[in-house]
Amino acid sequence: MENFAYHTPASVADAAKLLETHEDAKLMSGGMTLLPTLKQRLAAPSDLIDLAKVPDIKGVCRDGDELVIGAMTTHAEVHENALVRELIPGLASLAGQIGDPAVRHRGTIGGSCANADPAADYPAGTVGLGATFVTNKRKIAADDFFVGLFETALEPSEIIVGVRFPIPVWSHYQKLRHPASGYAVVGVFVAQTKAGVRVAVTGAGPSAFRVSEMEAALSKDFSAKAIENIKVDAADLNNDIHASADYRAHVVTVLAKRAVAARG
Amino acid sequence: MLINVNMTINGKAVSGQVEARTLLVEFIRDHQKLTGTHVGCDTTQCGCCTVHVDGKAVKSCTMLAVQASGKEILTIEGLAKADGTLHPVQEAFREHHGLQCGFCTPGMVMVGVDICRRHPNADEQTVRHELEGNICRCTGYQGIVEAIVDASAKMAGGQA
Numbered sequence: 001m002e003n004f005a006y007h008t009p010a011s012v013a014d015a016a017k018l019l020e021t022h023e024d025a026k027l028m029s030g031g032m033t034l035l036p037t038l039k040q041r042l043a044a045p046s047d048l049i050d051l052a053k054v055p056d057i058k059g060v061c062r063d064g065d066e067l068v069i070g071a072m073t074t075h076a077e078v079h080e081n082a083l084v085r086e087l088i089p090g091l092a093s094l095a096g097q098i099g100d101p102a103v104r105h106r107g108t109i110g111g112s113c114a115n116a117d118p119a120a121d122y123p124a125g126t127v128g129l130g131a132t133f134v135t136n137k138r139k140i141a142a143d144d145f146f147v148g149l150f151e152t153a154l155e156p157s158e159i160i161v162g163v164r165f166p167i168p169v170w171s172h173y174q175k176l177r178h179p180a181s182g183y184a185v186v187g188v189f190v191a192q193t194k195a196g197v198r199v200a201v202t203g204a205g206p207s208a209f210r211v212s213e214m215e216a217a218l219s220k221d222f223s224a225k226a227i228e229n230i231k232v233d234a235a236d237l238n239n240d241i242h243a244s245a246d247y248r249a250h251v252v253t254v255l256a257k258r259a260v261a262a263r264g
Numbered sequence: 265m266l267i268n269v270n271m272t273i274n275g276k277a278v279s280g281q282v283e284a285r286t287l288l289v290e291f292i293r294d295h296q297k298l299t300g301t302h303v304g305c306d307t308t309q310c311g312c313c314t315v316h317v318d319g320k321a322v323k324s325c326t327m328l329a330v331q332a333s334g335k336e337i338l339t340i341e342g343l344a345k346a347d348g349t350l351h352p353v354q355e356a357f358r359e360h361h362g363l364q365c366g367f368c369t370p371g372m373v374m375v376g377v378d379i380c381r382r383h384p385n386a387d388e389q390t391v392r393h394e395l396e397g398n399i400c401r402c403t404g405y406q407g408i409v410e411a412i413v414d415a416s417a418k419m420a421g422g423q424a
Contacts, residue, residue: 001285002285004285006330031326032308032326035327035328036307036326039306048284050330100396101321101394101397102314102321102323103397105320105321106323
């Protein structure tokens with residue numbers, strides 16, 4: 001990889017300042033996507049701003065009806081955290097299905113979401129739970145956060161500080177995992193929240209999306225049968241070597257049914 | 265521009281000067297001459313380069329040496345006791361013939377230790393799931409899985 005200047009700011013404000021003053025700078029959290037990207041020379045930033053030394057943006061805490069997860073919290077920490085397991089087991093399970101154990105020891109929730117890989121798992125969890133991204137500038141609803149392929153609503157010098165998850169009544173993540181990469185060929189997150197049923201899909205389209213038709217059907221009758229004939233439009237889905245758009249459309253319904261059936 | 269790094273590797277304080285882009289595995293192998301840690305794929309997939317950073321298994325080909333500064337690193341060379349007594353996971357690999365060509369072995373053993381710590385009395389399914397980030401090109405998984413299951417039980421039972 002090309003060389004770069006390496007920075008370890010001690011605060012989010014310092015990190016934002018570095019981003020503003022260095023045109024080709026990139027933020028790094030766990031580096032699980034960024035470092036392989038640099039090694040392949042798909043990117044060659046002038047400066048790497050490592051958030052590892054920024055305090056207070058790591059860890060899990062409860063704030064009323066919400067669970068707050070710091071941006072630099074690793075997948076392994078979310079997976080193993082007692083609060084997450086108790087209050088949102090569907091999210092703890094999702095975190096444990098990302099990559100492999102060594103990757104989960106480094107990769108973070110903030111980094112994964114900011115990268116917005118179409119096949120990443122967290123987009124389904126954040127959209128499915130109606131989470132809110134807290135940045136150094138504002139709050140962004142997960143519904144508005146994932147804009148497109150590797151594209152988010154984040155502005156150039158905006159940094160995710162944490163993610164706030166409303167504690168749901170029940171939630172579950174069902175994934176068709178690519179056997180080599182571990183990424184979601186399709187992943188479906190279903191949640192019964194105080195604001196209604198939410199169904200979010202990752203892996204299938206350019207970015208995570210909700211299936212409102214399934215949400216409406218499940219609101220009336222929370223059963224796998226209620227959604228068995230609801231199919232998302234394949235025209236909007238990814239078509240690649242891993243799966244055709246038609247296959248993905250089919251799998252969305254299959255996984256959504258399995259997720260609902262897991263309610264028991 | 266070179267950057268000073270200081271870390272503990274296998275209990276010994278080491279320091280060096282590296283480029284920002286120097287990978288942890290390059291620092292371990294090329295600078296410290298600890299060549300037990302292998303580079304298989306260099307793309308975060310095969311797990312041959314697995315070491316422990318502050319007690320957790322990570323892929324050292326996907327971490328910068330500067331990111332490891334100030335941390336405690338354990339490599340395959342630091343696993344056995346000073347008198348040569350093997351770690352229970354190493355001993356189990358020997359007993360169950362958990363290696364063929366041996367290239368993936370350092371990573372398999374390091375991740376195996378991590379699995380045994382997190383999953384006392386791990387069953388076969390757990391071990392197979394946890395080994396998803398480590399690839400054996402000889403396809404010798406049977407012995408590897410048996411070794412880790414056995415070591416996990418022995419470590420949990422205090423026999424080793």
